[in-house]
Amino acid sequence: MARQAQSSTAILGVLSIGPATGYEIRQAISTVLGHFWHESFGQIYPCLAELEDDGLVRTTPGARPRSSRFEITSAGRARLRALLAEAPVPQHPRNGVLLRTFFGDSMAQEDLAAMLDDVETQSRQRLDSYAAIRADITAEPAYAEHGPFWEATLRAGELTVEAQLAWVAETRATLLLSR
Amino acid sequence: MARQAQSSTAILGVLSIGPATGYEIRQAISTVLGHFWHESFGQIYPCLAELEDDGLVRTTPGARPRSSRFEITSAGRARLRALLAEAPVPQHPRNGVLLRTFFGDSMAQEDLAAMLDDVETQSRQRLDSYAAIRADITAEPAYAEHGPFWEATLRAGELTVEAQLAWVAETRATLLLSR
């Protein structure tokens, strides 16, 4: 998958649901896609400009001055289909929790315990955030059409978090000396 | 966590187990740490040079000409302990499988099905690789001391992969029309 193609996929994907401003695209990515995707602020506008040059999106004047609403073109839909058919780019893993666990012998027991507590807290918060996202998306009109796909990503999050919680419990039992 | 600190943590961590050449550090990271950590080739040597300037590692002549064996110093051990006590840097998620799933309505059914098949295949391969890593590490002399920590990272991998396989099964059932 070529350069910039990853960001384009996410942006064209959002616009395939409906037209939006750059700001709204950013919102959508950081809220509903946020638990499995990230685009930094400074990437969205340059990428949109490129997509417009390539005729994959078009702009219509927005509700406010200085704002423009982006719409996907039919060429854009074709490109999106092609991008989605390509194999996902695997991300290089950098899991700080497991790195620390691996070298856990060099850690103070209390630091290890605190890290596991943090993982548990964050996992539970994540479960709550999934409930909030579910409330958000079911309110969307496009939910009727896209609902099952959106739900599938939430389920992935839930299953992952449950696995994490199971790991924390197991790891506490093995690595922390009960006093 | 400051600049470069992440790579330093991994490298100092490997050297805390025992002395190694740059090449061996790279091998260790890509084999036993590979399922949760990644360092690219071009990062290890510059980072080692920096660590030596800071007195955190020292070099002894290696077995071959042009090779040097790195050893962690006591200052290096102290730094490692400090680095491990810091909160892990969260990685920005970029999960291509879930991105595609979210926009699955724009995908051909067969492409979605193929992607899920790939996820399943890769998950099973990963389970096999964990068995291979387990065989590797139990053979290490340092396993006696570090075993439980190393095993904990493998368990994390296994639990994650199991969650992935459960997700694939569930998602096939919901999203693919049985014909």
Added chain:
DNA sequence: CCAACCATGTAAGTTGTTACATGATTAA
């Protein structure tokens, strides 16, 4: 003797982040 592996390093390029800069609108 030749391929695979051990071993070290640099340089160019890409990608992605953060901070800066600006200003309108809306709700409290």
Added chain:
DNA sequence: TTAATCATGTAACAACTTACATGGTTGG
């Protein structure tokens, strides 16, 4: 009126990857 939110963009910087470059050693 003032803080939050909507809205767009750029420029500098940091991080990371890939390709290049080199050459010794070991096993088949």
